[in-house]
Amino acid sequence: MAVVSMKQLLEAGVHFGHTTKRWDPRMKPYIFTARNGIYIIDLKITAEKITEAYQAMLEIVQNGGQVLFVGTKKQAQEAVKEVAQKTGQFYVDERWLGGTLTNFKTIRKSIKRLKDLHKLEEDGIFEKLPKKEVLTILKERAKLEKNLSGIKEMQKVPEAIFIVDPRKELNAIREAKKLGIPVFGIVDTNCNPEEVDYVIPSNDDAIRAVKLIIDIMGNAIIEGQGGVVEHVEDEEDIDQSSVLEGEVVQKDRKDRRPQPRKKTKAPKSVVETTKEIKRDIPAESEPSKKEIPSIEEDLASKTVAELRALCKERGLSGYSRLKKAELIELLQNN
Structure with missing residues (x-):
């Protein structure tokens, strides 16, 4: 296994x-x-x-x-x-x-402060304090919670x-x-x-x-911890080169990295597609085919304003503050 x-x-x-x-x-x-x-x-x-x-x-x-x-x-x-x-x-x-x-003792003091602020609310102290003071406490607590919530129970x-x-x-x-x-x-x-x-x-x-x-x-x-987990069956070795043969590498849609620009080249006898699928290699006598641009490439060539216009046309929401890569992902998934 x-x-x-x-x-x-x-x-x-x-x-x-x-x-x-x-x-x-x-x-x-x-x-x-x-x-x-x-x-x-x-x-x-x-x-x-x-x-x-x-x-x-x-x-x-x-x-x-x-x-x-x-x-x-x-x-x-x-x-x-x-x-x-x-x-x-x-x-x-x-x-x-x-x-x-390296300075965990100081971090523990901040964690104690966070717990004390929670206790103030639980004990009903907030009801006895001025509204302005309560807002100040809530602001401090929110900041501590944001940075310490994942380690507040860590004792060492x-x-x-x-x-x-x-x-x-x-x-x-x-x-x-x-x-x-x-x-x-x-x-x-x-x-x-x-x-x-x-x-x-x-x-x-x-x-x-x-x-x-x-x-x-x-x-x-x-x-x-003594629990039971599922393992996968041992598999035969996969030739990674054969999986990649004839394919154009495409990043995961969640990837935020900019893709390198493609250089225009003369048509090849082997068709490369932007999707990771296997293709038969055409015979030498067959005429060369032009590359078919993918939807992702079409979107990548558009400006941010054009992408937002597309989002508006499709009735999407929450796109006004998105960056170009995020706009492309939103359009691809909808």
Whole structure:
């Protein structure tokens, strides 16, 4: 039995890295190839690293250890909160407060203050205070709640932390290193893998990819706590090159990265499509076919004003403050 299958990794878009212009050379051992200006992560290595991290996490929890999930980027916030709450662990999904690990005594004072403010309301003290003072207290409580809600029950520093994107969570990593706390992390092709003890090479910008890996680490915690989790059947090795053959790499729709512009080239004998599907290679005698632009490419060529106009025509709402990539995603999903 395995903890993850190649099929799951492919479907979640785990293999899509950053553009070849934005990479860290130290990630070279984890890269399979490059297609259309985008690095493709070696999923065989990713599967091995996930299994390695899974076993390490399981052992930490079996020995009574606690885990802190850190994911302050938009694509990770919901997943880290959901898994941490499900497994009885802790999380930081907003801003990493300096000293969360290295100055935990001070953080505990802030947590105590948060609990005291909640108690004021529970004891009916708010009813006896001036309205202006109550509003000031509520404002302070909301700020503390936003930053501390995921760790307010954490009585000591954790035995492990799991981070999404080392570049984004560098302060958390540095604090963990000072205390000798092992760091597990999702590491994309533009990150330094040497910052992380248990590297999981993966797309860190696609929500589906991030959620898949965090859920797997959640399973490790559940199993370490004595729970039962479902494993996938061992599968035959999948040739990643054959899966990518004749395809144009397309990022997950949840990915916010800008796509590289396509250069106009003479028609080829092999038709490349923007969807990840297999195509038969036409015989040499067949005339060349022109590339058929995808809906995504059509939308990408439009201005923000044009995209908002399309949203208005379709009767969509909530588009006025969205950025271009978010407008494209909204139009594609509706």
